[in-house]
Amino acid sequence: MIQNKAPGKDVSDEDIKEKIPKVSKNNPDHFSSFDISGVTFGPNHCPIFAGPNMVENKELIEDIASNIKQIGASFLRGGAFKPLTFPYRSSKYTETRLDGLNWLSNAKEKFSIPVITEVMESKYLKEICKVADILQIGTRNMQNYPLLIDAAQTGIPIMLKRGYGASLRDWLGAAEYILNEGNNKVILCERGITTAHTHKSSSRFLLDLQVVPAAKEITHLPVVTDPSHATFWRPWVLPMTLASIGAGADGIMLEVHPNPSEAAVDPLQAIDYKSFSALMKKGKKVSEVLGYKKFGNLI
Ligand code: PEP
Ligand code: MN
Numbered sequence: 001m002i003q004n005k006a007p008g009k010d011v012s013d014e015d016i017k018e019k020i021p022k023v024s025k026n027n028p029d030h031f032s033s034f035d036i037s038g039v040t041f042g043p044n045h046c047p048i049f050a051g052p053n054m055v056e057n058k059e060l061i062e063d064i065a066s067n068i069k070q071i072g073a074s075f076l077r078g079g080a081f082k083p084l085t086f087p088y089r090s091s092k093y094t095e096t097r098l099d100g101l102n103w104l105s106n107a108k109e110k111f112s113i114p115v116i117t118e119v120m121e122s123k124y125l126k127e128i129c130k131v132a133d134i135l136q137i138g139t140r141n142m143q144n145y146p147l148l149i150d151a152a153q154t155g156i157p158i159m160l161k162r163g164y165g166a167s168l169r170d171w172l173g174a175a176e177y178i179l180n181e182g183n184n185k186v187i188l189c190e191r192g193i194t195t196a197h198t199h200k201s202s203s204r205f206l207l208d209l210q211v212v213p214a215a216k217e218i219t220h221l222p223v224v225t226d227p228s229h230a231t232f233w234r235p236w237v238l239p240m241t242l243a244s245i246g247a248g249a250d251g252i253m254l255e256v257h258p259n260p261s262e263a264a265v266d267p268l269q270a271i272d273y274k275s276f277s278a279l280m281k282k283g284k285k286v287s288e289v290l291g292y293k294k295f296g297n298l299i
Helices: 013-019 058-071 097-111 122-129 145-153 168-179 211-218 227-231 234-247 273-289
Strands: 034-036 039-041 048-051 075-077 115-118 134-137 158-161 186-190 223-225 252-255
Touching (some): 048 058, 048 273, 058 273, 075 097, 097 115, 097 122, 122 134, 122 145, 168 186, 168 211, 211 223, 227 234, 234 252, 234 273
Parallel strands (some): 186 223
Antiparallel strands (some): 034 039
16 A cells, blocks of 8 residues: 655655656656647746626627737636525626526637636536536635546546645645546646735735746646636736736636626626736736747737
8 A cells, every 4th residue: 555655735756656647747847738729828828818707698798708809818718607605696696507608608609719617517517518618617616526527528628726725735636636537638727825814804815826836846737827816806916917927827817897896796806908908918028028928819
């Protein structure tokens, strides 16, 4: 029997060999590079995922798709299935589910932009897979292993968001479940962790920028960040995006909404089109300096 001699939060050499062999690098230069619907992931590429938190209605998602594409996003994001923190919902705050998927699908076709959307339950995978270019597994489901396995078996690329209380070891272990099903197009997303000090009581999470280089030391998978969920606070989204690029992020997820304060979900964290455009321009400059070849659809 294999004994783990160094259990705990560190990823040990033994873990790398025995527990996460598929997620781990074969050599220090090993870095996965793959295409998803025409977008390249890999060294020196920084795809941008942008869109509302929730797919609220048909008109909104089309307006957002059109604008973010024109500004330079690579993927349209938006949840039709939402893990909402409380079960009591106003009509505005209700998941749009299969209707939302249809609106997302219309926007995707109309504006030719690939889509990433969340899956929470295996029973909806079939419907979601008709629309999604990437399946998003949210922070709350990072360790829902049956869901990971079912999602992996569809063969559709997967973004695995880090559980907000999960160690790097937990996160990589969850990713191993997906790779172990033969699905190698896996993107890791740091979306903020729970910690004592978040510098503002409205800021629920802290963007763990250190996990970007820490993860990339061990894994060949791309590591992206989500400054919107991590900061939960609009004014901090731009600086944390630029810092993510500096930390070596392989992509950025951002919440964009035409009227952020009116967003049905998480209205404090979304940015408007003008701010998104300014962010893309600054991000492009920083990424150029750091040797990135592509930032969203720009460069
Ligand atoms: C989201 O991206 O819409 C989302 C719910 O994110 P998280 O799972 O990171 O909270
Ligand atoms: Mn959210």
